[in-house]
Amino acid sequence: QQQVKQSPQSLIVQKGGISIINCAYENTAFDYFPWYQQFPGKGPALLIAIRPDVSEKKEGRFTISFNKSAKQFSLHIMDSQPGDSATYFCAAMTSGTYKYIFGTGTRLKVLA
Amino acid sequence: EAGVAQSPRYKIIEKRQSVAFWCNPISGHATLYWYQQILGQGPKLLIQFQNNGVVDDSQLPKDRFSAERLKGVDSTLKIQPAKLEDSAVYLCASSNTGGGGELFFGEGSRLTVL
Numbered sequence: 001q002q003q004v005k006q007s008p009q010s011l012i013v014q015k016g017g018i019s020i021i022n023c024a025y026e027n028t029a030f031d032y033f034p035w036y037q038q039f040p041g042k043g044p045a046l047l048i049a050i051r052p053d054v055s056e057k058k059e060g061r062f063t064i065s066f067n068k069s070a071k072q073f074s075l076h077i078m079d080s081q082p083g084d085s086a087t088y089f090c091a092a093m094t095s096g097t098y099k100y101i102f103g104t105g106t107r108l109k110v111l112a
Numbered sequence: 113e114a115g116v117a118q119s120p121r122y123k124i125i126e127k128r129q130s131v132a133f134w135c136n137p138i139s140g141h142a143t144l145y146w147y148q149q150i151l152g153q154g155p156k157l158l159i160q161f162q163n164n165g166v167v168d169d170s171q172l173p174k175d176r177f178s179a180e181r182l183k184g185v186d187s188t189l190k191i192q193p194a195k196l197e198d199s200a201v202y203l204c205a206s207s208n209t210g211g212g213g214e215l216f217f218g219e220g221s222r223l224t225v226l
């Protein structure tokens with residue numbers, strides 16, 4: 001119940017295309033869902049996050065879509081750029097615990 | 113604002129040796145985490161501190177791993193004796209729980225056990 005399942009494991013997209021990464025969870029106590037971006041040799045950095053009171057959040061080219069009934073959320077990267085090539089992790093957390101559960105990661109490669 | 117500092121960045125040891133990693137969180141962050149990230153996997157929580165108290169250490173292999181956070185600031189993670197499967201990146205993170213709980217990660221300490 002504490003798992004967050006992430007797919008796909010890897011993704012190759014052409015420059016200008018849309019990258020879509022999906023995550024699913026079981027624990028309905030989760031109420032904060034961030035996405036982290038990690039470049040080689042660096043620690044993960046927060047990209048965008050959503051709470052379940054909204055179904056979508058957009059920041060620039062990055063959008064989170066959230067489906068509370070299906071217990072799924074996804075990251076969409078519009079107009080993908082080679083600089084977006086990185087590993088992306090979804091995560092989930094229950095407010096008050098500040099304990100984060102991470103997905104297994106998606107390695108994204110954007111071809112120039 | 114200075115980020116989360118970790119050292120050493122790289123460490124190579126033989127199995128059964130010991131190693132220690134150090135972390136200095138962002139100033140004022142009460143919560144400190146140690147994560148283990150094995151190549152190709154997501155970060156796995158080893159231990160979570162709130163100030164200098166342990167909140168969660170359920171996934172810490174206590175027969176070989178230990179961690180402390182003296183005075184609620186710096187933290188040290190120790191492995192003794194190391195096993196081959198401990199080869200991983202050890203990530204330290206901190207959060208300001210009063211500010212929404214966003215995690216800030218250090219660059220990690222990469223351990224190779226031969």
